[in-house]
Amino acid sequence: MNHPRWRCRECGERLYEHIEGDYQCVNCGRRYDPEQLDENAT
């Protein structure tokens, strides 16, 4: 499954896939649930 290049809603920085399966902003450290991001992508 290819994942889109999500961006942080706080600062706009790119999100990186975390080892635990969620996504994390490298700039502010905010974590995002991929399912949550999917819902808001469309």
Ligand SMILES: [Zn+2]
């Ligand atoms: Zn951020």
